[in-house]
Amino acid sequence: MKRILLALFTVSLVAPTWVHATETAEQSETKMLAITEAKLKDTQGGCACSYTVKNLQSSPLKRFEAYITVKNEQGKFRCDAAHFSFSKPIQPNESRTLSNEAYGKTCGKNPTVSLLMVSTCNYTDGSECDTENIEITDSGLKWVE
Structure with missing residues (x-):
C-alpha cells in the first residue's frame, strides 16, 4: 500500500511539471x-x-x-x-x-x-x-x- 501511495504522490508531482513544460513550449512556438x-x-x-x-x-x-x-x-x-x-x-x-x-x-x-x-x-x-x-x-x- 505504501508503494502505491508513493507512486501516486510521485505522479502528482511530475505530471503538473510536464504539463507546464508542454504549455511553455507551445507558447514559445506561437x-x-x-x-x-x-x-x-x-x-x-x-x-x-x-x-x-x-x-x-x-x-x-x-x-x-x-x-x-x-x-x-x-x-x-x-x-x-x-x-x-x-x-x-x-x-x-x-x-x-x-x-x-x-x-x-x-x-x-x-x-x-x-x-x-x-x-x-x-x-x-x-x-x-x-x-x-x-x-x-x-x-x-x-x-x-
Missing part, C-alpha cells in the same frame, strides 16, 4: 510578431535601418525593443531599434515601420541582417513575447536566423 520589409540606407550620419513590425496578437502591442545586427565586408555592428514605447499601441493585425541609425557606420555592399534578441515586447493585456515568437519574412535583405 508567432506574436512579424518583421518584414527590412531596409538599410546610407545617410550622411550613418547606416539607417528600418523594418516593419506587424502585430499578430489579439492584444495591442505597447512596447518593443530589439537588437538588430548588420554584417558587411567591413565587420559587424548593431543597428538597434530605438526603445519604442508606443503612445498609440500597434493594434492587432496593424503594421508600423520602426527605424534607427547606426551613426558613423556604412551599410556596405551585400549586408546581412540578423535579429540578435528581443529584450522587451509587451502587450496591453500583460502578455509578452521573445525572440522565438518573432516571424521574420521576406524583407529584401538576407536575414540570418
